[in-house]
Amino acid sequence: MSTVTSKTLKNVRPMGGPATDMHITDGVFSADAPTGAEVIDGGGRILIPGLVEAHTHLDKSLLGLPWYRNEVGPRLIDKINNEREVKVSLGLDPQVQSERHAILAMSHGCTHIRSHVDVDTHHGLAGIEGVMATREKLAGMIDIQIVAFPQSGMMTRPGTAELMDEALAMGADLVGGIDPCGMEHDPKGHLDTVFALAGKHGKPIDIHLHERDALGWFSMEEIIDRTVALGMQGKVSISHAFCLGAVDRAYVAGLQEKLAENRIHILTTAPASAPVPMVKELKAQGILTGAGCDGIRDTWGPYGNSDMLEKAMQIGMRNNLRRDDEVELALEICTFGGAAIMEVDGYGLEPGCRADCLLVEGETLAEAVVTHAPRKLVLKAGAVIARDGACVIEAP
Amino acid sequence: MSTVTSKTLKNVRPMGGPATDMHITDGVFSADAPTGAEVIDGGGRILIPGLVEAHTHLDKSLLGLPWYRNEVGPRLIDKINNEREVKVSLGLDPQVQSERHAILAMSHGCTHIRSHVDVDTHHGLAGIEGVMATREKLAGMIDIQIVAFPQSGMMTRPGTAELMDEALAMGADLVGGIDPCGMEHDPKGHLDTVFALAGKHGKPIDIHLHERDALGWFSMEEIIDRTVALGMQGKVSISHAFCLGAVDRAYVAGLQEKLAENRIHILTTAPASAPVPMVKELKAQGILTGAGCDGIRDTWGPYGNSDMLEKAMQIGMRNNLRRDDEVELALEICTFGGAAIMEVDGYGLEPGCRADCLLVEGETLAEAVVTHAPRKLVLKAGAVIARDGACVIEAP
Numbered sequence: 001m002s003t004v005t006s007k008t009l010k011n012v013r014p015m016g017g018p019a020t021d022m023h024i025t026d027g028v029f030s031a032d033a034p035t036g037a038e039v040i041d042g043g044g045r046i047l048i049p050g051l052v053e054a055h056t057h058l059d060k061s062l063l064g065l066p067w068y069r070n071e072v073g074p075r076l077i078d079k080i081n082n083e084r085e086v087k088v089s090l091g092l093d094p095q096v097q098s099e100r101h102a103i104l105a106m107s108h109g110c111t112h113i114r115s116h117v118d119v120d121t122h123h124g125l126a127g128i129e130g131v132m133a134t135r136e137k138l139a140g141m142i143d144i145q146i147v148a149f150p151q152s153g154m155m156t157r158p159g160t161a162e163l164m165d166e167a168l169a170m171g172a173d174l175v176g177g178i179d180p181c182g183m184e185h186d187p188k189g190h191l192d193t194v195f196a197l198a199g200k201h202g203k204p205i206d207i208h209l210h211e212r213d214a215l216g217w218f219s220m221e222e223i224i225d226r227t228v229a230l231g232m233q234g235k236v237s238i239s240h241a242f243c244l245g246a247v248d249r250a251y252v253a254g255l256q257e258k259l260a261e262n263r264i265h266i267l268t269t270a271p272a273s274a275p276v277p278m279v280k281e282l283k284a285q286g287i288l289t290g291a292g293c294d295g296i297r298d299t300w301g302p303y304g305n306s307d308m309l310e311k312a313m314q315i316g317m318r319n320n321l322r323r324d325d326e327v328e329l330a331l332e333i334c335t336f337g338g339a340a341i342m343e344v345d346g347y348g349l350e351p352g353c354r355a356d357c358l359l360v361e362g363e364t365l366a367e368a369v370v371t372h373a374p375r376k377l378v379l380k381a382g383a384v385i386a387r388d389g390a391c392v393i394e395a396p
Numbered sequence: 397m398s399t400v401t402s403k404t405l406k407n408v409r410p411m412g413g414p415a416t417d418m419h420i421t422d423g424v425f426s427a428d429a430p431t432g433a434e435v436i437d438g439g440g441r442i443l444i445p446g447l448v449e450a451h452t453h454l455d456k457s458l459l460g461l462p463w464y465r466n467e468v469g470p471r472l473i474d475k476i477n478n479e480r481e482v483k484v485s486l487g488l489d490p491q492v493q494s495e496r497h498a499i500l501a502m503s504h505g506c507t508h509i510r511s512h513v514d515v516d517t518h519h520g521l522a523g524i525e526g527v528m529a530t531r532e533k534l535a536g537m538i539d540i541q542i543v544a545f546p547q548s549g550m551m552t553r554p555g556t557a558e559l560m561d562e563a564l565a566m567g568a569d570l571v572g573g574i575d576p577c578g579m580e581h582d583p584k585g586h587l588d589t590v591f592a593l594a595g596k597h598g599k600p601i602d603i604h605l606h607e608r609d610a611l612g613w614f615s616m617e618e619i620i621d622r623t624v625a626l627g628m629q630g631k632v633s634i635s636h637a638f639c640l641g642a643v644d645r646a647y648v649a650g651l652q653e654k655l656a657e658n659r660i661h662i663l664t665t666a667p668a669s670a671p672v673p674m675v676k677e678l679k680a681q682g683i684l685t686g687a688g689c690d691g692i693r694d695t696w697g698p699y700g701n702s703d704m705l706e707k708a709m710q711i712g713m714r715n716n717l718r719r720d721d722e723v724e725l726a727l728e729i730c731t732f733g734g735a736a737i738m739e740v741d742g743y744g745l746e747p748g749c750r751a752d753c754l755l756v757e758g759e760t761l762a763e764a765v766v767t768h769a770p771r772k773l774v775l776k777a778g779a780v781i782a783r784d785g786a787c788v789i790e791a792p
Binding site: 271324370371 | 462463465466467468666667668669670693696697698699700701709710712713714715716718719720721723758759760762763765766767
């Protein structure tokens with residue numbers, strides 16, 4: 001990895017605008033040219049800030065392993081139970097897998113990741129330890145936020161809440177949660193525990209909510225009530241939020257009003273086969289929205305490649321975004337939206353922002369999204385981390 | 397283009413099975429090795445029959461043109477009206493555009509295309525003439541079926557039916573149709589005209605049906621009734637068929653039973669933002685199913701790249717296909733399914749089949765679908781038409 005963090009990027013087009021030169025001094029965008037710095041010709045390509053993967057699972061991809069033949073049952077619990085077992089039979093090492101996964105993301109221009117990491121009584125804190133080791137190893141090349149995630153349930157598996165507490169003490173950045181009704185069968189118990197852990201450790205919350213329609217609305221309202229009661233406005237995210245894709249748009253609009261009021265953020269994975277939050281509505285109602293690839297190439301399913309520019313395309317297709325300004329919204333979600341939710345300091349292309357950025361192919365931002373060609377160049381704090389679609393360091 | 401049509405493909409894995417050698421004699425798979433033929437090392441890659449693009453619009457992509465900034469309104473009719481005008485202002489040449497589009501498809505391993513081609517009183521038969529010229533020009537390298545398609549309506553635009561008649565006399569292979577209620581406002585008039593044209597020219601039918609729920613069911617039942625009355629079983633396809641994605645699965649199951657009984661085929665484009673026919677149900681009920689990319693990079697929207705292996709992935713994601721056998725169904729739809737609907741003779745990898753095939757990357761068929769890496773080699777009747785993701789001929 002090059003450690004040169006001062007550069008001039010000649011002939012680049014910030015956010016698809018007119019061609020210009022961009023200066024980077026000691027890893028930060030600057031109005032003036034650094035003295036004697038490296039000059040890189042951008043060839044008229046578009047410059048955008050680093051892609052933000054705001055919902056994934058670094059501990060569980062099967063990248064680098066022989067093909068896993070998926071014969072898993074159709075229910076959520078089938079996938080959860082299968083995975084807990086298969087991790088053992090495959091000898092999955094969360095450190096190795098998370099490093100492979102993060103390096104793949106970097107090759108596509110990702111500079112920030114929020115990862116949920118399983119905490120359960122079967123594997124204890126092995127996932128958290130593994131992803132923390134990767135975070136340490138890749139420090140400076142990619143920023144990783146860790147959510148302690150009770151994938152297998154806390155209420156239904158005694159001992160998990162204590163492990164969650166330990167994970168947060170060790171260095172996990174957020175408290176995770178999962179379907180308080182559908183998975184946990186005890187919404188009060190689950191959410192009280194999640195919010196108590198957040199209060200104890202002074203950390204934000206990011207809850208998986210797959211529950212649909214009225215069930216999801218109920219759980220979401222329970223989350224909103226606790227956010228208000230505990231003054232946690234701005235510190236709570238809800239991932240997936242399939243219930244916001246429900247047919248009853250009037251009810252959903254009311255719910256979204258309450259989310260906006262209390263600055264509760266939404267992270268969408270935009271699956272093609274489930275109801276999804278409608279990103280144009282979220283934008284119109286002033287709800288911060290980010291996105292993620294979710295798990296990739298894992299025991300849940302074979303899809304995904306950790307490319308957030310391709311995810312922007314999928315968000316566009318899922319939300320029927322066809323106009324250029326609409327496709328640009330999908331990209332905004334995968335950049336500025338995720339960065340705001342992750343509270344990234346100095347994100348963007350303005351002077352003073354950290355030079356986390358990438359050069360993408362295309363005449364316009366919309367073209368960059370729909371073609372999502374391999375990235376020409378990716379910089380993290382001004383240093384090159386990927387070129388022509390390949391990361392400068394090799395995966396283990 | 398190489399005209400050598402006898403070959404031995406060494407070390408390839410037909411349909412992801414064990415490695416073997418495959419022989420091609422004069423463009424046809426053969427049990428025995430041809431004498432003195434070219435030998436190609438497949439490097440253990442998977443061999444599959446040619447990809448079948450069974451629903452696209454060759455006459456209208458904007459490939460090769462400067463980026464088209466889409467600011468079109470949200471309704472179907474906005475898109476149709478805009479397109480008819482923009483074709484003039486951009487000076488879109490259907491011959492050039494269809495050649496660019498077909499060559500892109502070939503680069504991805506497509507060996508057969510069914511294309512709807514606009515017929516309207518504004519552009520007359522220019523589209524049909526252009527795509528017919530491309531079909532002639534690329535003969536032997538890709539097979540193109542042409543559907544005369546009244547995109548702007550027949551009932552609402554007098555003179556269109558006569559142009560459709562002329563298109564079919566000139567050499568269009570199928571009669572097209574479009575939303576008999578939603579677009580045409582005269583289901584009886586529209587469908588009677590479509591079926592009369594089919595009867596007169598002895599040609600099959602492929603109707604666009606975007607209508608949802610009960611409206612689509614009504615139109616579909618009108619199509620079924622005419623298919624039965626006119627003895628056209630096996631000769632009618634319905635494209636899109638969003639109404640089969642409706643919530644009322646019992647009603648849909650009954651409708652699908654009637655489709656199966658009368659051998660009416662379904663062509664899905666698997667959009668992420670609309671209800672879609674559920675491919676596992678279609679399979680279970682014995683309905684032939686093919687797929688297509690629909691229009692790509694056109695005035696309707698910026699998405700699409702004419703890669704039917706990527707479309708297989710999208711079908712998988714839209715239908716929540718996660719198990720390997722399910723992902724293989726998505727691939728089957730984009731190969732054997734489309735070929736059966738297009739009544740392609742000698743399709744497959746058996747001795748006696750025409751050597752239309754491609755080498756794809758991956759340990760398994762499912763991996764080939766989800767990664768859809770650039771194709772190593774594409775053969776049409778034994779001749780190389782693409783290598784490493786690039787067609788052997790250049791687009792205009």
